[in-house]
Amino acid sequence: MSRGWKAAAALLAVGCAAEVVRRRWRGGWVARANRELDVRDQVVRQEAPETADLRFEAHRLRELGDAAGALEVHARLLAARADALGADHPQVLVTRFNHAGHIWDAGDKAGALGAYEEVLADMVRVLGEDDPETRWTRKVLAIRRDRAEGAS
Numbered sequence: 036m037s038r039g040w041k042a043a044a045a046l047l048a049v050g051c052a053a054e055v056v057r058r059r060w061r062g063g064w065v066a067r068a069n070r071e072l073d074v075r076d077q078v079v080r081q082e083a084p085e086t087a088d089l090r091f092e093a094h095r096l097r098e099l100g101d102a103a104g105a106l107e108v109h110a111r112l113l114a115a116r117a118d119a120l121g122a123d124h125p126q127v128l129v130t131r132f133n134h135a136g137h138i139w140d141a142g143d144k145a146g147a148l149g150a151y152e153e154v155l156a157d158m159v160r161v162l163g164e165d166d167p168e169t170r171w172t173r174k175v176l177a178i179r180r181d182r183a184e185g186a187s
Contacts, residue, residue: 083115083119085115086112086115086116086119089108089109089111089112089115090112092108093105093108093109093112093137096108097137097140102137102140102141102142103141105137105140105141106134106137106138106140106141109133109134109137110134112130113127113130113131113134116130117130122157123157123161125161125162125168128154128157128158128161128162128168129168131150131153131154131157132151132154132158132168132172132175134150135147135150135151135154136175138150139179144179144183145183147179148176148179148180148183151172151175151176151179152176154172155169155172155173155176158172
């Protein structure tokens with residue numbers, strides 16, 4: 036076997052070993068992500084079809100620029116989820132966070148800030164200070180406060 040073929044075989048062996056290590060490392064976080072998605076997806080699968088339709092309709096209206104229409108549809112979605120899951124369910128808290136965003140987009144900055152503050156207080160109470168959703172809500176509230184103060 037020539038020197039070139041030996042070098043190619045060595046590179047191939049190293050590449051195969053690196054691929055095995057990469058797949059094992061990647062497999063751990065992919066499995067964890069899939070478990071988390073299964074938990075979240077389970078809530079969505081358990082939703083009534085009408086609730087899912089409301090979610091899609093609110094998103095469609097928001098994307099089309101109809102903030103007032105999206106806010107109205109999203110309010111119905113929030114009420115339906117709260118009735119089905121309970122006010123303290125994590126998915127309902129996330130829906131309330133999203134609803135505050137719809138209020139903001141509709142132009143009611145003060146109302147949106149109040150909604151963000153209320154959902155943040157409930158997230159701290161239900162999910163805890165260190166939950167990612169709580170931290171994200173706190174960050175968005177700070178950003179929105181800065182924008183509201185800068186606009187006035």
